[in-house]
Amino acid sequence: MGCGKRSLTMAAVALVCAITVLGAPGMASAAPANPTPTPTPPAAPTTKSGKDLEAVREKLDKLYHDAAVATDAYNAAEEKTGKQSTQIVELAKAIVKGQAKLDSLQDRAGAAARAQYRGGGLPPEAQLWLSDSPQEYLDGAGRVRQGEHGTKGLLAEMKRTQQDLAQYTKDASAQWERLEANRKTRAAAKKKIKQRIAAAEKLESQLEKDEKKRLAKLEEDAAYQAQTAWLSSGVLKEINSKASAQGKKAVEYATAQVGLPYVWGAEGPKSFDCSGLTSQAWASAGHPIPRTSQQQWQQLERVDIKDMRPGDLVIYFADASHVGMYIGDGAIVHAPRPGRTVTITGAGSMPILGVVRPDK
Template sequence: MRTGKHGLMTAAVTVVCAVTVLAAPGTAFADPGPAPSPRAPGASSTASAPAATSDKDLEAVRKRLDEFYRTAASATEEYNAAEEKARKQSAEIVELAKKIVQGQETLDGLRDRAGAAARSQYRTGGLPDEARLVLSDDPEDFLDGTDRVIQGQRATKGLLGELTRAQEDLKAYTADASVQLKELEANRKAKATAQEKIEKQIAAAEKLESELEQEEKERLARLEREAQARAQTAWLGSGILEDLGTEATERGRKAVAYATAQVGKPYQWGAEGPKAYDCSGLTSQAWMSAGQAIPRTSQQQWKQLERVDIEDMRPGDLIIYFDDASHVGMYVGDGSVVHAPRPGRSITIAGAGSMPILGVVRPDTGTDTGTGTAPSE
């Protein structure tokens, strides 16, 4: 049965509305429920919090907090990846919806033309050629008419071919839209799962920190700084800084300038600025400001961008951290990175070796370096 344009437009609008609901970044999800009560390794299962009365106990708390925030960081990049895919799928579905509407309009027009051609051929071609020749007063007129009929038959055949192709295209567009909608729904579920994991881990970390006395929090912060300083000292002790160049490309300097200008702004998971950022949101937006589009997540930055040796890195390069590539910072020179650390912290300058380095990637593969050095603090 032939579909009217009104029904077709309604269907297309329904598709676009579905895309809007499934891909909306502000979609709320169910409360994941209370987070499990965290405890330091080795603590009693009946204890509500570790008794942080010594540096040894606080060190266990620090490691436990690192575990919570590391898990949250990994889940954040999972969320970002699902969000990025959903964004692209939404755009593709909208384009497919437009093609479906246009394809149906084309099909309707071809059907009208085919019907008119069939009616015309019926009116002029009802008798066999032999009978028409006998009844014709002028054989030449008959031959001219026959030629026109043949041309009309050829045109009709071509029209039917167009009609078939239009039907196949419309069927393909509809199938593609169905697949994209299913994938969009899968990504919506992946985002919801990642969000639940993020919120649980952050809630557990915040609960653990809230059970500490003020004096213990201050000692915990000191232990954290000392651990970072030890890691940075060991990294610099390898002589790495002596081998590093300081020149950056023009785009690299712009990216570094953007990233360092965000120092002091808060970390927020899933954020890409301008008021807050997560780690890969900061690096991707910094390079976007320099005119270079790069992948959104730290894992994709690690997979897709050119890898360089640490000894060859220059300001603007991205340092990927941890075995799962769940954190990223931008090298700014002098052995330092600018990065968005974790929830509850602000964007800051830190030692490039203060976290376990997985490797270095380069967004800008150009060789146009300037004479000055990139900004650093």
């Protein structure tokens, strides 16, 4: 095997090995690009006034919201990385297969050249003069023409195979660059998630026991007021659609997870993040949907709130950073944030961006 053959084959094998390494658990955070500076957590409230605790609540909301946005970025990069890894492996296999084909074609071309050499390489006129039988010459000439056509076809096929190999190598290189970019995006998002959650947990840890209770009450009151305002608009009177068969299965799955912990990046079976819950619920119903809340908002069919039915997904906040599943009677089931569990709450308890429907 020549140097060119060895380099192509070894490159293909190296690609497969590298994919295996990149796909290994825990490798995503190996070398984050442009790491986000560690945020300085706010000082603990110096008094127990309602104003100070309200500021803490707002700060916690901001930190957990930032973590949710980063989680969506991480999940999207994770999904892309998996697809790109598969594509690179397939390209590597194509390179190995193409090289084997080229080797075989080169062997056949060499055999043809050796056969021509053994024939002496005499021109047809000379072979005619030397032949004892004109008919034998004509028969031989026909076979020679056929051989020449076959050799031309063989050379053309070798050229196409070489071009295919070059394109496979180019595509694999481009995919590798995209994979590396996504790996860095995933690592940076992971670091940001951990930073925001750590800052939020540190802030909460600085509160006194009675302050934590009052903070929880503030959060409940804020959600209650938002839900009350939403219901007061009369929207629930217009929502009377029934779930589809698949929507019913998705709701059954999602509500069965109530009480399980929120873990960013998790898709079950023992923990979930918000879009991990909704995507797995619909997968269990036999209808796979996009992984992240932003992808769900962008790619699924949008419906008016008044046409909402159980199984539909309610997308929250202007950046589509949170999602819950509508289960009827003005309620959703969702995985709220770190430190919380899958729960049922009012559909209007957070700012609604819109509603999407996985099944038409």
